[in-house]
Amino acid sequence: MRLGVMGGTFDPVHHGHLVAASEVQALLGLDEVVFVPTGQPWQKEEREVSPAEHRYLMTVVATASNPRFTVSRVDIDRAGLTYTVDTLRDLRAQRPGAELFFITGADALAQILSWKDADELFGLARFVGVTRPGYELSELGLPADRVTLQEVPAMAISSTDCRERVRAGEPVWYLVPDGVVQYISKHHLYRGAP
Numbered sequence: 255m256r257l258g259v260m261g262g263t264f265d266p267v268h269h270g271h272l273v274a275a276s277e278v279q280a281l282l283g284l285d286e287v288v289f290v291p292t293g294q295p296w297q298k299e300e301r302e303v304s305p306a307e308h309r310y311l312m313t314v315v316a317t318a319s320n321p322r323f324t325v326s327r328v329d330i331d332r333a334g335l336t337y338t339v340d341t342l343r344d345l346r347a348q349r350p351g352a353e354l355f356f357i358t359g360a361d362a363l364a365q366i367l368s369w370k371d372a373d374e375l376f377g378l379a380r381f382v383g384v385t386r387p388g389y390e391l392s393e394l395g396l397p398a399d400r401v402t403l404q405e406v407p408a409m410a411i412s413s414t415d416c417r418e419r420v421r422a423g424e425p426v427w428y429l430v431p432d433g434v435v436q437y438i439s440k441h442h443l444y445r446g447a448p
C-alpha cells in the first residue's frame with residue numbers, strides 16, 4: 255500500500271495542513287495519509303510548544319471526517335526529541351510492505367539536509383515537497399529520484415498566525431476546522447504569553 259506521512263507540530267493543525275495532505279493523497283493515489291504530531295520538535299525550541307496530548311487530540315478531531323486520514327502516536331509516545339528518521343523507521347516496522355511518502359511544506363523541505371541522519375532519510379521514504387505561500391519550492395540538491403515537488407492550492411495559513419489571533423481575541427473560524435476552534439476554546443489554549 256502507498257502510505258502518506260504528514261509530520262508536523264500541529265500547534266494547532268489548520269486547513270493548510272489538511273488541504274496539502276488531501277491534494278497529495280489524491281494526486282499520488284495514496285491509500286492513506288497518517289498525520290504524525292511531533293513529540294518534542296527540536297528545531298522549534300525558541301518557543302514553548304503546547305502539550306503533545308492537546309496537539310494529538312486536535313489532529314484527531316481535524317482528520318476524523320476523512321476516511322483516508324489517520325493519526326499516529328509514534329512520535330509523541332517515543333521519549334526524547336523527535337527525529338523523522340525514527341518516525342519513518344517506526345512506521346516501516348508497524349506497516350511492513352508499505353511504500354512511504356513523507357509530505358512536507360516548502361519551508362521544511364528547505365531545511366531537510368539539517369535533519370538528523372539526513373543521508374538515511376531518502377532510503378526510508380520518498381519526499382513530497384508541497385508549495386506554501388511565502389516560500390520558494392526547490393529541490394536544493396536533493397536526490398531527484400526520491401523527491402517530488404507538488405503544487406497544492408495556496409493556503410496562506412500558519413499555526414503561528416492562528417495562535418496570535420487567539421491571543422489577540424481575533425477569530426480563527428475557517429482557518430482551522432470547527433472542532434479545533436471549539437477544542438482551543440474549551441481548553442483555553444494560546445491565551446497566555448507567546
Ligand SMILES: Nc1ncnc2c1ncn2[C@@H]1O[C@H](COP(=O)(O)OP(=O)(O)OP(=O)(O)O)[C@@H](O)[C@H]1O
Pocket residue numbers: 261262263264265269270271274357358359360361362363384385386387409410411412413414415
Ligand atoms: N499553509 C501551508 N501550506 C502548505 N504546507 C504547510 C502549510 N502550513 C504548514 N505546512 C507544512 O506542514 C508541516 C507541519 O507544519 P507545522 O505544524 O510546523 O505548521 P506551521 O503552520 O508551519 O507552524 P508554525 O507557524 O508554528 O511554525 C510542515 O511540513 C509545513 O511546511
Ligand SMILES: O=C(O)c1ccc[n+]([C@@H]2O[C@H](COP(=O)([O-])O)[C@@H](O)[C@H]2O)c1
Pocket residue numbers: 260261262263264290292295296297298336337338339362368369370
Ligand atoms: O528529523 C529531524 O531532524 C527534523 C527536524 C525538523 C523537523 N522535522 C520534521 O518535519 C516535520 C515538520 O516539522 P515542523 O517543525 O515544521 O512542524 C515534523 O514531522 C518534524 O518532526 C524533522
